Amino acid sequence: MHHIAAAEKAVTETLLLLDGVKPEGAKIKLRHLIGQRFEDLSAATGPDGPFAEAGEAAHKAIENYRQHEAFRTLLCHGVAQVTATRNGAWVLVIRSLSIRARQAEETTAVFEKADAEKKLAQLKSDGQKLASNLGQLRKKLQAKIPN
Numbered sequence: 001m002h003h004i005a006a007a008e009k010a011v012t013e014t015l016l017l018l019d020g021v022k023p024e025g026a027k028i029k030l031r032h033l034i035g036q037r038f039e040d041l042s043a044a045t046g047p048d049g050p051f052a053e054a055g056e057a058a059h060k061a062i063e064n065y066r067q068h069e070a071f072r073t074l075l076c077h078g079v080a081q082v083t084a085t086r087n088g089a090w091v092l093v094i095r096s097l098s099i100r101a102r103q104a105e106e107t108t109a110v111f112e113k114a115d116a117e118k119k120l121a122q123l124k125s126d127g128q129k130l131a132s133n134l135g136q137l138r139k140k141l142q143a144k145i146p147n
Contacts, residue, residue: 003120004072007065007127008034010134011041014058017138018044018051021145026050038066045137054140061133065126071119074109089113 015037019028028050029040042062045055052059078096085091092111097104111119 001075003124003127004068004075007130008037010131011037011062014134014138015041015044017141021141023050035069038062038069042066051137051141055137058130058133058137061126061130065130068123068126071123074107078107078109092116 011034015028015030018041019030022028028044029036031037031040042059043049045051045059045062049055049059074094074096077098078094081093081095083091083093090113094107094109094111096107098107099105
């Protein structure tokens, strides 16, 4: 969850800065839910956004990181249980309940230790790339702010 929170913080910091330096007439949404903030930042840095040129690398990193959204939802909103196999390896079981089309949808995900470690390494790497690209974008835009 630490790596998820770090990426989310970078997204929010960047959105706030973009809103502060946006070109006249441009609109930057500052919505509450983190999924919405990813959408808003993606729109602002995307090909039709007000920060398309400056935010090209950041936009690619955002779109890459979004592959983790389903896992983030599961991890942050599911009920987790750790069990052990006979050989002593741990297994993470996460259960969640959501509503889709007005119907209950139960999800159960099982992660063996080796798979969980790979997932964590990818999440960490993608989160660090995202935070780095967003940091570079903020630095670039802050340099344009008159003192």
